[in-house]
Amino acid sequence: MSHSSRSRLRMQTASLPPTPSDGTRRRILETALQLFATRGYHDTSIRDLAKALELQPSALYAHFPSKEHVLAELVRIGHEAHHEALALALKEAGTxxxxxxxxxxxxxxxxxxxxxxxxxxxxxxEFYALTPEMAAPALALRTQSTLLLAEVIERGIAQQRFSPPHPRATAAAISAMGVRLPYWYELDNGLDVDTLADVHAELALRMLGVRERK
Amino acid sequence: MSHSSRSRLRMQTASLPPTPSDGTRRRILETALQLFATRGYHDTSIRDLAKALELQPSALYAHFPSKEHVLAELVRIGHEAHHEALALALKEAGTxxxxxxxxxxxxxxxxxxxxxxxxxxxxxxEFYALTPEMAAPALALRTQSTLLLAEVIERGIAQQRFSPPHPRATAAAISAMGVRLPYWYELDNGLDVDTLADVHAELALRMLGVRERK
DNA sequence: GTCTATAATGCGATAGAC
DNA sequence: GTCTATCGCATTATAGAC
Known part of the structure; x- marks a missing residue:
């Protein structure tokens, strides 16, 4: 870490999806998430992480073999939670x-x-800070998640319900709305999550050429 | 820099907008752009940069007082080119x-x-790797560029030509399409830039509730 | 599983010659 | 404006005691 107050995200308690994980390992992941999100992976040292945890740097190596393994685990958890949530949403849509x-x-x-x-x-x-080998599991999940949306769009086109100007670019645009959220959206700012989710769904359907539903 | 082959962007000659700048300073900026884009600012060392330039590390300090100043200049150039291009486009739209x-x-x-x-x-x-003082000029330009789009959207709404579900979220979604391009779009891949630009323009107008033009 | 201590290396930046 | 040489410090990670 360096000396200034620069940060890309307001410091806040890190919110990690529930995982079956023992106490200290989980604490390390939560704290690392907070620091990596705020300062970036390469600008957060093992010493910074240990200090935030009130541990000695060497104590971390009882839980993770390297700093990169901590990042890899966060990246894996994130991709897994994302893919599971998408798959579940499709299933529960029941249509x-x-x-x-x-x-x-x-x-x-x-x-x-x-x-x-x-x-x-x-x-x-920080995905790209991982060696290709350590990024591989997450990359596979990412490909699957991308496919979930692409296939639904292809089906909609085949059924002549969707008419996007360019399927691939439109899928990317739909995904981008969500991915860019951390850069501007803040909770408790007059726009609640459910409303925002509805807005994005509406924007996606407009991009696909679906007229307003009743 | 570290030991692996990880990278977030395919290595390619860096493309920097034309700037009035003397030879070596310009070469430093172009090479730094390539390295920062591929490996990230914090994972690129002064030594890496010097080696790519076939210079000794100390030679860089005749052109920039610190590594951060190199980044700050790139960030400034980028924001300036962006804002100028947007303002010029609005002007030349002539409507x-x-x-x-x-x-x-x-x-x-x-x-x-x-x-x-x-x-x-x-x-x-890498914007957020800059101290607030060094990021300030770019931040001001960013605010202005965001305003350019927001104001046009507000005018369209006032004239009842636009009907976005949420003006701020829609503006963010429109901007996000472009910002996310480096992550998936590649030239010479069957989708040329002008077609892509038209696709994005069409998607933006759909989000704003404008029906297909003839 | 946490500690103290430290190894081995890399970092940004500077001094001073030319 | 570039070089050689180096300062002072931070880095990831390990050794070995408890």
Whole structure:
């Protein structure tokens, strides 16, 4: 860490999805998430992390073999939670109507990024700090999640319910709305998460050429 | 820099907008842009930069007082080029029709991010590595650029030509399309820049509730 | 599983010659 | 404006006691 007050995200208690994990390991992940999100992975040292945890640096190595393994675990948790949430949303939508499926996917994508901004930031910005080998599991999940949306869009097009100007670019634009949330959206600022999720779902359907529903 | 082959952007000759600048200083900026975009600011050392330039580390200090000043200059150039391009596009649109103004803004925003992906990445991801004092000029430009789009949208709403579900979230979504381009878009991949710019303009107008133009 | 102590290396930046 | 050489300090990680 360096000397200034610069930071890319307001300091706040890190919100990590529930995981089956013992106490200290979990504390390390939560604290690392907070620091990595605020200052970045490369600008956060093992010493910074240990100090925030009120531990000696060497104590961390009883829980993770390296700093990179801490990041890799956060990135894995983030991608896993994201993919599971998307798959569950599709399943619970209980419909084969592509518009409703897009709505379900976008709503949960937005909710996740709005409610876990630190994890979203670390997953998306520090992903590339991992060696390809350590990033591989997350990358596989990322590909699957991207496919979930792409396939729903393709189905909607095949059924002539969607008419995006360019399917791939439109899918990217829909995803980008959520991914960029940590940079501007803050809770308790007059726009609650559910409203935002509805707004994003509406924007996605407009991009796909679906007229206003009743 | 570290030992692995990890990188967040394919290595390629860095594309920096033309600036009035003498030879070595310009070479430093171009090389730093390439390295910062590929590996990140904190993971690129003065030694890495010097080696890529075939200079000794100390030679850099004849051109920039610190590593942070190199980044600050790149961030400043990026924000300046962006804001100038947006303002020029608005002016050259030669109309007060909000839809045409949004089209002009989105087209140039997209072109810039597609044609200068490294600069876009560094500007957006490494911005927060700067001390607040060094980031201030860029931040001011960023605020102005955001306002350009927000004001056009507000005017379109006042004239009842636009009906976004939420003006602020919609403006953010429109901007996000461009900002996320470096992560997926590649030239010479079957989708040329002008087509992409048109697609984004169309998506923006759909989000704003403007029906297809003839 | 946490501690003290330290190894081995890399970092940003500077001094001073040319 | 570039070089050689180096300062002072931070870095990740390990050794070994408890």
């Amino acid at each position: 084969t109507d592509p518009a409703e499926q897009v709505r379900a996917l976008v709503r949960v994508h937005t909710r996740l990024h709005a409610l876990h901004p630190q994890l979203a930031l670390v997953v998306n910005e | 007060t029709d909000p839809a045409e103004q949004v089209r002009a803004l989105v087209r140039v925003h997209t072109r810039l991010h597609a044609l200068h992906p490294q600069l876009a990445l560094v500007v957006n991801e």
